[in-house]
Amino acid sequence: MKRFILTLIIFFLILSTSLIKNTTKKIEDEIYNIKENLRSLNSQLEEVFFEYIYLSSSEKLLEFQLLYFEDQLIPKDISEIKLITTKHDANTIEDLNITKN
Amino acid sequence: MNSRIISENNKNDFSSKKIKSNTSVQFNRIAFIFFFFFVIYLIYTIHLIHLGLRKSNNKPINNFNSISTKFQRADIIDVNGNYLAKTVSSIDVGIKPVDIIDKKKLILSLKYIFPNKDFVEIEKRIEKNKFFKFERRISPDNYEKIMKLGDKSIVSEENVIRLYPQKNLFSHIIGQIDDGNRGISGLEKSLNQRLKDSNDPIRLTVDKEIQFLIRSELVRYQEIFKNKGAAALLMNVNNGDIISLLSLPDFDPNLRQNITDVNYINKVTKGTYELGSVFKSFTYAAALNEDLIKPETEFLDLPKTIYCGRFPISEYDEKMPSDLTAEKILIRSGNIGSVRIAEKIGPKKFKLFLEKIGVLGQINFDIEEIALQKNLEFDRCRLETAAYGHGITTTILQLAKGYSILSNGGFDIEPKLIKRKKNNEKKIQILNVGVSEKVVSALRKIVNTEEGTANLADVNGYEIAGKTGTAQQPIGGEYSSAKINTFVSVFPSSKPEYVFIVMLETPKIASDYVYTLRNNKGTIKGTPRNTAGWTAVEVAGKTIEKIGPILATKSLEVEEK
Numbered sequence: 001m002k003r004f005i006l007t008l009i010i011f012f013l014i015l016s017t018s019l020i021k022n023t024t025k026k027i028e029d030e031i032y033n034i035k036e037n038l039r040s041l042n043s044q045l046e047e048v049f050f051e052y053i054y055l056s057s058s059e060k061l062l063e064f065q066l067l068y069f070e071d072q073l074i075p076k077d078i079s080e081i082k083l084i085t086t087k088h089d090a091n092t093i094e095d096l097n098i099t100k101n
Numbered sequence: 102m103n104s105r106i107i108s109e110n111n112k113n114d115f116s117s118k119k120i121k122s123n124t125s126v127q128f129n130r131i132a133f134i135f136f137f138f139f140v141i142y143l144i145y146t147i148h149l150i151h152l153g154l155r156k157s158n159n160k161p162i163n164n165f166n167s168i169s170t171k172f173q174r175a176d177i178i179d180v181n182g183n184y185l186a187k188t189v190s191s192i193d194v195g196i197k198p199v200d201i202i203d204k205k206k207l208i209l210s211l212k213y214i215f216p217n218k219d220f221v222e223i224e225k226r227i228e229k230n231k232f233f234k235f236e237r238r239i240s241p242d243n244y245e246k247i248m249k250l251g252d253k254s255i256v257s258e259e260n261v262i263r264l265y266p267q268k269n270l271f272s273h274i275i276g277q278i279d280d281g282n283r284g285i286s287g288l289e290k291s292l293n294q295r296l297k298d299s300n301d302p303i304r305l306t307v308d309k310e311i312q313f314l315i316r317s318e319l320v321r322y323q324e325i326f327k328n329k330g331a332a333a334l335l336m337n338v339n340n341g342d343i344i345s346l347l348s349l350p351d352f353d354p355n356l357r358q359n360i361t362d363v364n365y366i367n368k369v370t371k372g373t374y375e376l377g378s379v380f381k382s383f384t385y386a387a388a389l390n391e392d393l394i395k396p397e398t399e400f401l402d403l404p405k406t407i408y409c410g411r412f413p414i415s416e417y418d419e420k421m422p423s424d425l426t427a428e429k430i431l432i433r434s435g436n437i438g439s440v441r442i443a444e445k446i447g448p449k450k451f452k453l454f455l456e457k458i459g460v461l462g463q464i465n466f467d468i469e470e471i472a473l474q475k476n477l478e479f480d481r482c483r484l485e486t487a488a489y490g491h492g493i494t495t496t497i498l499q500l501a502k503g504y505s506i507l508s509n510g511g512f513d514i515e516p517k518l519i520k521r522k523k524n525n526e527k528k529i530q531i532l533n534v535g536v537s538e539k540v541v542s543a544l545r546k547i548v549n550t551e552e553g554t555a556n557l558a559d560v561n562g563y564e565i566a567g568k569t570g571t572a573q574q575p576i577g578g579e580y581s582s583a584k585i586n587t588f589v590s591v592f593p594s595s596k597p598e599y600v601f602i603v604m605l606e607t608p609k610i611a612s613d614y615v616y617t618l619r620n621n622k623g624t625i626k627g628t629p630r631n632t633a634g635w636t637a638v639e640v641a642g643k644t645i646e647k648i649g650p651i652l653a654t655k656s657l658e659v660e661e662k
Contacts, residue, residue, distance in 0.1 A: 006131045013138035020145040027152045053183050054266045058313040078562040078650050098563050098593050098653045 174263060174282060175295070176302040177275060180344075180520060183309045185271050186263060186289070186354075191238040193258045194247055198227045200254035207252055211235075214246045238262070269351040270312055273367045274305070274468070274518060277354035287367075288518065291469045304520040306342035308655070311335065311648050315345050318644040319603075323349060326608035326628075326636050332368035332497050333644070334602045338505040338591065341514040344599070344652075348372075366470070368604065373472045373494040374585050376604075377572030377633075380460075380490030381439045382540060382589075384446070385431045386507050387454040389536045393445045396428035396539055403437045409482040414440060414489075417571075428543045432552050434569065436489045443488030448479035451487065457531055459502040460495050467518040472496050490570055497587075501600050504589050508544075508566075508597040510537045541566050545594040554634040555588060558642035559619040563649050564593035567641070569633035574607070583607040588637035592645065599652065603641040605633075 054060065065073065081096040177186040201207055204227065212220055215236065226233045235255075236243070247255055263278055265271070276287020282297070284290035292303060319331045335345040348368040352360055366372055388394040401424045406415040416436050422429075430438030443451055455461040463474055477483060477493065486492035498516055505514050511532025544566035547553035554569045567590035573580040587604045591597050610628040616639065617624050628635045 003131070006135060010131070010135055010138055013135070013142045017138060017142045017145055020142070020149050024145060024149050024152055027149075031152075047189075050184055050187060050189070050266065057267065058310060059268075075647055076650055077646075078653060081650055081653075096650070096653050098598065098649060 173261075173300070174278070174297060175299050177288065177296075178302045178304050179307050179309045179312075180305065181308065182304075184266055185305065185307075185309070186265050186275050188261050188263055190259060190261050192244055193234055193260065194236045194239050194244070195232055195234045195256045195258060196223075196227065197232050197254045197256055198230045201227065201252070202254075207250070207254065210250050210252075211247075214243055232256070265354045267309060267312075268353045268355065270309070270316060271307065272351040272354050273348045273369070274307065274346055275354060276468070277357060280357075286470065287468055291467060292519075305518050306344065306520050307346065307518065308344050310651060312345045312347065314647045314651070315644055316347050316349075316351075318640060318647065319347060319349055322605070322636075322640045322643075325611045325614050326605060327611075328605040328608040328636075330364055330368055330606040331640075332372070332602075332604040332606075334369050334497050334501050334600075335648070336501050336505060336516060336600050338509040338514070338597050338600050339512075341502075341505065341516045342520070343516055343518050346370075346518070367468075368606070369497040370466060370468060371470045371472050371496070373474070373496055374587075374604070375491055375494050375572045375575065376500060376585065376587050377490040377570035378434045378436075379500060379568050379570035379587050379589050380487065380493065381431055381434060382507060382544065382568050383455060383458070383460060383503060384439050384443050384451070384488045385427060385543065386532070386536055386540045387446050387451055388427070388442045389539055390454065390533050391446060391450060392533070394427045394442060396426065396543065398427045400425055400427065400430065400438050400441050403435065403441065405437070407437055407440065407485075409485045412482075414485060428539075428546070429552070431543045431568075432546045432550065434547075434554055439488040440485045443484050446484075448481065448484040451484055452477075452479040455487075455503075458506045460499050461493075464496075464499055464502065464516075466498065466516060471498070490572060497602055497604055500587075500589060501602055504591060504600045504602075506531065507540045508537060508591040508600065541591060541594050541597060544568055544591060548590075554632075555590075555638045556619055557616065557634065557638045558588065558590060558645070560642050560646050560649065561619075563645055564595055565642075565645065566591045566594040566597075567638075569638060571632040571634075584631060586631075586633035586637040588633050588641045590641050590645065601641060601645065603637045603644070605637050605640065608636045 062073075078096055078098070083094040083096050085092045085094065174188045176184055176188065179185055208220060208224065208227075211218070211223070218236075223235070236247075239247070244257070248257065263282075265275060265277075272287075274287055276289040277285060278289050279285050284293040284296070288303075288305075289296070296303065315333050315335065319333055322328075323331055331347075331349040333345065333347045334343065336343050346369050348366075350365055352358060352365060385394075389396075403421075403423050403425065405419075405421070406413050408414070414436055418433065418435075421433060421435055421437075425433065425435055425438050427438075427442060429435075430442065446454070452461065461474060461477070464471060474495070479487070483492055502514065502516055505516075506512065511530050511534070512528040513531045545564065547569070548555045548559050548565050548567055555565075555567050558565050558567060567588055570585075570587040570589070572585045572587075574583040574585055575581070576583065585604065585606055586608055587602065590601045590603075592599055592601070608631060610631050612627040614628060615624050615626050616628075616635075619642070
């Protein structure tokens with residue numbers, strides 16, 4: 001009986017070890033794939049962001065404005081800029097101040 | 102019988118021992134196998150638990166690991182995360198003529214991919230039978246096309262380059278590196294090791310948009326006033342964060358030029374100047390801090406000229422009244438009045454005050470290009486000239502620090518370019534309570550009253566306070582007609598947040614420029630006088646008009662965050 005129980009436990013250990021090993025291998029493979037994908041996506045993101053920063057720089061935007069629009073850019077006076085706050089479906093309009101209130 | 106019994110007993114004993122031994126061996130073997138598998142089971146179970154429990158690694162992945170760590174250098178970003186300096190990988194493609202199988206076919210294919218290349222020259226180079234670089238920094242599309250040709254004579258070489266996407270905009274802050282990945286100026290130099298050691302980007306306090314707007318105005322007015330150079334500095338008076346730092350002329354660090362012209366020095370941190378009347382605010386503040394005067398203290402019978410040894414000190418404005426209060430001396434920028442205030446303070450205390458607020462002495466800063474300050478002897482004559490900003494030199498950076506302390510309630514600050522994590526350092530108050538308010542109140546009157554010298558900067562909505570300074574430049578030991586025109590502004594005066602300095606080096610009179618006077622007072626054509634009030638103040642006013650709404654909106658965004 002004792003032998004039978006031991007053999008059963010060993011059989012169980014062999015089975016569960018192979019199962020767990022298989023699972024960890026799968027997880028490790030997944031982690032590796034995700035890491036590699038992340039690496040390449042991160043690199044792509046950096047490149048796109050870098051391009052975006054270059055193309056959306058003030059200098060470039062002014063170039064595009066001159067190229068595609070005939071309108072002139074007019075500086076806004078601070079008094080023309082208002083601050084709208086919505087609270088309980090009611091809007092309150094305040095002046096924009098240079099100071100933090 | 103006995104013997105048999107003994108024998109049986111012996112046999113039994115033997116047999117019994119043997120059986121016992123067999124059971125023990127078998128049991129130990131099973132126990133060993135059990136233990137062996139149990140250990141393996143345990144290892145994998147722990148590993149599985151570890152895999153399940155481990156947190157995701159969000160650290161930025163080093164894109165250059167695969168290329169080379171020799172040229173590894175961290176990126177530099179502005180306060181909003183925009184790249185100011187970035188290391189990117191690039192691929193150069195070369196041709197090994199000895200490995201070419203079909204020269205005609207190769208050239209035809211290359212012509213198709215690179216139609217604009219000079220193939221006569223390329224054919225000559227192929228005939229020389231030596232390896233040559235065919236295309237540097239090839240685009241990803243062309244790289245794919247050229248590698249698809251499958252010609253083994255085409256060799257690609259991966260390398261990294263340092264790019265400065267903002268070109269000239271941050272040249273004096275960022276600096277540049279040499280071909281060996283060594284920083285040779287600016288932050289590239291002072292942070293050289295840190296940039297090499299880590300991949301984490303370094304975040305600065307500067308703002309790309311604000312920097313662009315200020316530079317645009319400086320460049321525009323450089324054409325109007327024909328000044329040799331210019332500098333501007335925008336800083337938060339409460340924490341020393343530099344939002345913009347500009348010095349003209351500047352350079353494009355992407356070009357890797359070897360700059361030797363002294364006009365290209367950083368005029369904010371390295372250039373030392375006699376800045377003239379902007380020092381009068383320090384004289385006034387020092388006397389208030391020592392409780393020697395009040396704003397309404399009267400100075401009577403002020404002469405038009407006094408002498409410091411054989412050198413005369415006179416008023417710039419001939420209509421300067423002889424009787425003035427201390428505050429009016431500052432508002433009307435009186436030289437003799439300022440000398441009288443300084444005489445009350447005395448040379449020792451005045452020097453100590455200037456050192457305390459950081460205007461004199463060495464300053465600690467994030468970039469290495471800072472001016473070496475001399476330890477000046479403060480005799481009576483030096484005191485008199487320093488009272489109105491002559492015979493004493495400092496940098497724009499130190500001037501900004503001084504004005505920040507004068508306007509932020511008297512708290513010590515350190516100008517900085519690198520964004521620090523929020524710290525709970527206790528602020529040290531170095532000026533007496535109430536001094537700051539009195540100084541800012543007088544500075545405001547310089548901008549918004551008729552008597553003041555900076556009316557052109559009275560931009561509606563910003564409560565600008567400030568002080569002008571027009572100083573003749575010493576050349577060969579004597580003062581020349583060339584001037585340094587400076588305007589230091591602090592705004593909003595009700596709760597100072599920013600100090601903004603504009604300095605123009607040798608500006609000229611602009612006879613065609615039309616000034617629109619503030620508060621609907623009409624226009625004036627041509628610069629009446631080549632002073633800060635008509636040059637640096639105009640530049641500062643126009644610049645604040647442009648950057649003001651952005652600063653107001655951004656401070657709101659920061660609050661919401």
